[in-house]
Amino acid sequence: MYVASTDTSGTVGAIRVFSRSPDGRLANALGELRDGVDLVVGLAGVRRLAFLPGGSLYFASPHWGTVSLYQRNPATGALTGGAPLIEGIGQAIDVVATGNGTQYYVASEAGAVFVYDELYGAVVQQLDDGTGGVDGIGGARAIAMTPDERFVYVYGATDGAIAGFVRGADGTLTPIAGSPFAAPSLGTALSMSPDGRYLLLACAPCDELRTFAIDSVSGALTVTGAATVPGVTDVAFAPDGRRAFVTGDALVEVFDRDPSTGEISWVDSLEGGVGGVRGLAGASDVAAVGPFGSQLYVASA
Numbered sequence: 001m002y003v004a005s006t007d008t009s010g011t012v013g014a015i016r017v018f019s020r021s022p023d024g025r026l027a028n029a030l031g032e033l034r035d036g037v038d039l040v041v042g043l044a045g046v047r048r049l050a051f052l053p054g055g056s057l058y059f060a061s062p063h064w065g066t067v068s069l070y071q072r073n074p075a076t077g078a079l080t081g082g083a084p085l086i087e088g089i090g091q092a093i094d095v096v097a098t099g100n101g102t103q104y105y106v107a108s109e110a111g112a113v114f115v116y117d118e119l120y121g122a123v124v125q126q127l128d129d130g131t132g133g134v135d136g137i138g139g140a141r142a143i144a145m146t147p148d149e150r151f152v153y154v155y156g157a158t159d160g161a162i163a164g165f166v167r168g169a170d171g172t173l174t175p176i177a178g179s180p181f182a183a184p185s186l187g188t189a190l191s192m193s194p195d196g197r198y199l200l201l202a203c204a205p206c207d208e209l210r211t212f213a214i215d216s217v218s219g220a221l222t223v224t225g226a227a228t229v230p231g232v233t234d235v236a237f238a239p240d241g242r243r244a245f246v247t248g249d250a251l252v253e254v255f256d257r258d259p260s261t262g263e264i265s266w267v268d269s270l271e272g273g274v275g276g277v278r279g280l281a282g283a284s285d286v287a288a289v290g291p292f293g294s295q296l297y298v299a300s301a
Contacts, residue, residue: 024289058095137154176220199214
């Protein structure tokens with residue numbers, strides 16, 4: 001298990017590595033990477049960790065303006081490498097990569113999206129809000145790509161929109177017809193269903209978890225429903241896509257998801273301070289592990 005954190009100054013970040021026992025319990029940290037220690041940089045402000053199919057770990061740092069890539073030892077979990085793969089992207093808040101790790105799509109809170117091609121070792125495209133037919137990425141907060149890698153979506157928190165893009169054969173992006181698609185402002189997280197048919201947007205200020213259906217031909221988004229979750233901060237799907245786990249204001253809620261319609265329905269919840277539940281105050285991130293999401297991990301401030 002890998003956990004990212006940033007100190008109160010916002011300038012020093014760390015990633016800790018924990019071992020998991022068969023019952024899901026986390027042991028003491030096996031190791032730690034920290035900004036400024038052993039020449040490590042690029043960890044401050046990291047909001048999301050992602051893995052390539054081969055096991056490499058990658059993430060964006062808004063403080064450093066970088067995207068870093070670490071190799072992972074499958075036997076020990078240790079991380080090596082980590083020299084910034086991409087540099088010079090101010091306010092780089094989130095990143096998603098193709099499965100083969102050759103192209104990276106970086107969202108910047110400054111209202112831009114960058115396409116990096118590892119073959120060329122350079123950014124090959126920059127899309128700016130309000131330029132060249134691109135709109136809806138002002139204050140970009142999150143980015144997601146469909147599993148078939150045909151469509152990329154960027155949530156613009158200040159624009160109150162989700163911008164959709166089609167990936168070309170060369171990996172460059174073109175706005176989807178009808179983009180951007182209206183969404184709540186100042187949301188916190190965007191999550192793609194494992195089947196690539198639905199997007200869930202968490203919006204803390206409006207206490208709402210909104211569902212968007214993805215047109216399989218055009219990539220256009222359509223709102224299909226919404227659920228009320230007080231202070232919702234993050235959402236994660238079980239690997240089979242049949243359940244969604246949501247963190248909110250000192251709580252975790254569980255929703256069943258109909259894979260054919262995308263409709264979500266409330267199943268259960270845990271609330272901090274109720275029934276002996278502790279550690280949910282300031283809950284900000286959630287991860288589901290196991291084929292059916294049988295083990296759940298919640299990070300809180």
